[in-house]
Amino acid sequence: MPDSQYRRRELTYKIVLTAILFALAIVLSMVENIITPAQLFAGVKLGLSNIVTMYCLFFMGVKPTAALVILKAFFTLLTRGLIASMLALTGGAFSVLIMLLLLWLGRGKISYLIISVAGAVAHNTGQLILASWLTKSLYTLYYFPILLLSGVGAGVVTGITLRAVMPAIKRVSEYRPK
């Protein structure tokens, strides 16, 4: 297959897959809202859509993942308003940055589970810093320990879930142009 045709198919594959992952992320966050009707504390959530973000980062690279974060934030903007979308954007950006950093520096020695936990904690921390900046109040940072704990919990759960569905997801790569 000529190189340009291959490149076009590869790009189509990536665009379609990113779109599907985006839809999946939305569905997961909706499911999460249904399962957790009453939020306990600010920012304490399961973060199921991070499963999709992690898959994207681990198996598709940085650019689709960045697109995913931006798309999610935009969707949040349309559905929940400006502040929620800012929170989604900073949380997602922090999370991806930290996970990327760990993947690069860890050189394969840092396990996926720890990366998942770090991503979840980074997500919460980014949002906490934004909340602190929005309220111009350092006292907001007192929420940090609670977010640390919930980040660890969420990171473990999403990491295990990703591992569990990995065999099914692997089959997607069969559609990749060769």
Add this chain to the structure above:
Amino acid sequence: MSGTGQEVLASPRFFKKSDIIIILLIISAAIGFLLWQRAMPTATTATISIDSAVQRTIDLSTAKDEIFKIDGHDNITFEIKDGAIRIMESDCHDRICIRAGFISKKGQSAVCLPNRTVVELSGDGDIDVVIA
């Protein structure tokens, strides 16, 4: 060459025994923080700010129990009781601020982000006016 940059990211394992230690360390750190916060002295001053502008400052040690709103901001109702303060009612969607309940320790805060309202507790008075 597909050029996704994927080749740069090494493939780690999913789980290592040392992960348990790391997670336990993080949990201990978090519990440590929490204990340190609990040990903080009770606050004497509550500062209510909306849009980063201080609206009202309250001396908790002398304040009488009351339920009030800030002039011009009808959407949030506060309550002072036994030297503690809380956000009682709010028109925000999440209602996280109400869930936080009464706060009384130095450094604690109650925040309603959509309404950009913050109640902060501090120890010593750097206040000009006291409304009890």
